[in-house]
Amino acid sequence: MAHRLHLEQFGPVSALPILHYRMEFAHLVREAVARLKPDCICIELPPTLKSHLLRTIRRLPEISVLSYESKGGTVYLVIEPADPLVEAARLALEQDIPLHLVDIDLDDYPPHQGALPDSYAVHRLGLKAYYDEFRKAGSIPPGKEDLLREKGMTFQLQQLAKEHGRILFICGMYHLERVREFYERPQAAPLSRVRRDDVRLWNLHPDSCREILAEYPFLSAMYDLRRGPLPPEPEPSNLSLRKRFNALELIGGKTEIPEEEALRQAVLRSVRHVGGEGEMPDRQRIMLRLFQEAARHYRQETGESIHIWQKRAFFRFARNYALAGGSLLPDLFQMLTAARSCIDDNFAYAFYRLATYPMWQQEESDIPTVRLTPEDLWSGSRRIRFRPREQRRGKGLSPLAFLRRKKEKRPGEWLEGFDNQSICSYPPEDLIIEDYGRFLKQKGAKQLSEEQNRVEPFSASMLDGIDMRETLRNLHEGRIYVRENQRVKGGVGGVVVIFHEDSGNQRFPYHMTWLGEHAQESDMAFYATSPDDNIVGPGICRCEYGGFLLSYPPRRMLDVWSDGDYAFARCKSEVLLLAALDYSPEKHVVYVAARPPRSYFRQIAARLGKKIVYIPLGSLSPVKLKRLRIFHVLYGHDKRGTARDYVW
Incomplete structure (x- = not known):
């Protein structure tokens, strides 16, 4: 070189x-x-x-x-x-x-x-x-x-x-x-x-550092930390951007994991990976480390991992965007656009938060503090909007409120909201999951109908109409084929959706059975991440489904996790399927998962006069499933009035 x-x-x-x-x-x-x-x-x-x-x-x-x-x-x-x-x-x-x-x-x-x-x-x-x-x-x-x-x-x-x-x-x-x-x-x-x-x-002001610096703060921190001896890399720890509590904290002890410390450790972890000691920092490697650390924070907050195809799409999009503007590498705005376009708004916000973290800047100093905007220094600016996938705001409301979501005013404030022993769900999320359950029932019924259809050559009756696909396929015969749609006997009673089987009971240790609160809600059993892993408000926890069961009509389901009849199940997904077969008043049960259940369960269903309708998880919209997986547990019905300010 x-x-x-x-x-x-x-x-x-x-x-x-x-x-x-x-x-x-x-x-x-x-x-x-x-x-x-x-x-x-x-x-x-x-x-x-x-x-x-x-x-x-x-x-x-x-x-x-x-x-x-x-x-x-x-x-x-x-x-x-x-x-x-x-x-x-x-x-x-x-x-x-x-x-x-x-x-x-x-x-x-x-x-x-x-x-x-x-x-x-x-x-x-x-x-x-x-x-x-x-x-x-x-x-x-x-x-x-x-x-x-x-x-x-x-x-x-x-x-x-x-x-x-x-x-x-x-x-x-x-x-x-x-x-x-x-x-x-x-x-x-x-x-x-x-x-x-x-x-x-x-x-x-630290907030102005996020907007007006010529080199974004993460890159400036990489340069400044490498001016002298490289700082030691932080020891591996469970430090997370999530706010956690444990049983002792609920009794009275409280701990605080500041977001700034997690961001600071992300910066320190990256210093040794952007070039050799004494060498010029490589801007391309800095961009890669920023992506990797943002992906780590995104996984901690949402439970979603960044896949290799998303990473490839991000860097290809960012590179092409930069080349279109006559540059070799993208600037921060172009990287944020790529993050939002190739992954989602939550990842773009995690990327933005780390890229613009002012590591040493303080709001109070020995000299006066000033807030500046790009218009004060440059001729103009470019704007980007982040929209959370769980929330849509009406006309006239700020689209950037997502960036200003509420935080604790003092350490431990949110832990004070766990004084109520009862728990409940968040109603807007109930509506979403009930709607999706009805969609899966309709999809299952349609799949059954298609399995029952019969196609035959036209002889005396047109039956339910001409089957164009079969007719064209056999065009050389010179015959017309017609279709007969046979009605399926019995409806769909229960819906089981399995995102992750979690055989080792490590990722989704929390399980619960909820009864519907009114006639329009189903009974529900699920397993998910632990609520105490991610506190997002006073008495409000954010969780991720590993799998769930919906069974209608409501108020009939006992606690499926302590039912001895299901003790022979190998994993939690099989418990949900057994409960769905047991409580379904209809003949058919929809089972959505990455792979079909064991053949043994089809035998059990036959003995009960039921049938399992399997829908591959990959055949459903990943965007819809991603939105569906996140839900919130509220400690007390009184939290429903304030939850909208903390759910994002």
């Missing part, structure tokens, strides 16, 4: 061409300082900001903002770790190297919107090849403000060259070529502002 570092040499000046606010160029600054060991470092910022800049550098990795007034309005300068100019000033302070800000201060400098190559190309090609292609492509003609700044920087470099033998100059690619040309001729000191009294220093 080509050597990545390249310095432009003129006189005692070694100039590093950079793109502002790009992590790859910040690392090149480190390599340049290590190789050149300069007598002084010069950066493309005005000296009127120096005292305030040094104060913000000492606050790193906490992010600061410098602001001052100009003719065009308030100017904000964000001081973030992955900016090459910030890295140069930071190294100057750490290694006690003289730092000079050589730019001139202008009140009215027009923004440039020139297209630039993807900075990731530097990681693969090296800086020399990258800079050569940049110069060949050309750029927009310089304005008078650009020429004034470049001549001013050249004058400062000429003055410093009289005192120093090795000068490292960090300059934007757009300006460097003309600075090099101007250096061959003596320059005069330009007329410019020498002092600013209106410069203010701010601490950036």
Whole structure:
């Protein structure tokens, strides 16, 4: 691989061409300082900001903002770790190297919107090849403000060259070529502002860090943590984004697992996997680690794993989206779009939460805190909406309320809601599962009817109509085939849906029998994840079905899990099937699972005068099943009034 570092040499000046606010160029600054060991470092910022800049550098990795007034309005300068100019000033302070800000201060400098190559190309090609292609492509003609700044920087470099033998100059690619040309001729000191009294220093609010940073916080954290010795990888633990309790906590003891600690450990786990020690962090590997850690959190919260085909679709979608915009790798917005499109909104939110986690930023600081939006810094922004699959909001309501779901105001607040010994379900979820049960009954009856159909050649009667498929299949015979639809005797009484058999009783240890509360509800038996694994509100737990049984009419079912008649069943799915055969008033029972039941159960059904209608789980909509698997257990009927604020 080509050597990545390249310095432009003129006189005692070694100039590093950079793109502002790009992590790859910040690392090149480190390599340049290590190789050149300069007598002084010069950066493309005005000296009127120096005292305030040094104060913000000492606050790193906490992010600061410098602001001052100009003719065009308030100017904000964000001081973030992955900016090459910030890295140069930071190294100057750490290694006690003289730092000079050589730019001139202008009140009215027009923004440039020139297209630039993807900075990731530097990681693969090296800086020399990258800079050569940049110069060949050309750029927009310089304005008078650009020429004034470049001549001013050249004058400062000429003055410093009289005192120093090795000068490292960090300059934007757009300006460097003309600075090099101007250096061959003596320059005069330009007329410019020498002092600013209106410069203010701010601490950036953590919420603003999620929106306005040029490099998203997860990538910035990777870069900052790798500046020195790599931190130790966290010990494996059961730390989860889920909120848990145990029996002792219900009695009075309480523990708190903060979400921030789980996110922090995800960042620390990733530091060693994005490049070798001392090497430039690989943006592509950072993207991969971000996906893997987001998938871990998604699995903890929803119980759903990310499949290999979803992972492949995510990276293909993100790559194509980036290429369509002229980039090699996607930015954060494109990755979030890929996450939402290829998986779902809940994964996109887990991805967003980790990618934008401001690891060191605090809301309270020794300096005032400011909230900024992308419109305050840039000309515009792109918006993405996350919609939870369990909830739909009406017209006029915020589509981003999903991101602002309620959290505990103090540690242990939600545990106070478990003072009621009775439990109940959440009615909107009851309606969904009852509707799906009716759908499965209809599908089972239709499947039985199709099995009973008879096709024969037309002779004397058209029966129930012409069977076009069979007629075309036997077109060479020159005969017409007709169909006879025979009615199925007996309806469908019970429905069993098995998502996971859980033979070892490890993943779904919780089982329960619920009776219908009114005539429109079925009796239900199910096994699921433990409620205490995921507390989402005061007295509200989130669970995932392993399997369930619906039996109508209601209020007839005893506790199937303690019934001795089913003791010979090998697993919980067989218990549900036996109960469905036992309690079904109709002749047929629908059984939905990844594989059919053992033939022994068909014999049992025949003895009872029943029949099992098997529907493969893979023949049903995975999106609908995914939504169906999640349900909530409420500790007390009084929680139904507040559950809508916590169910997502």
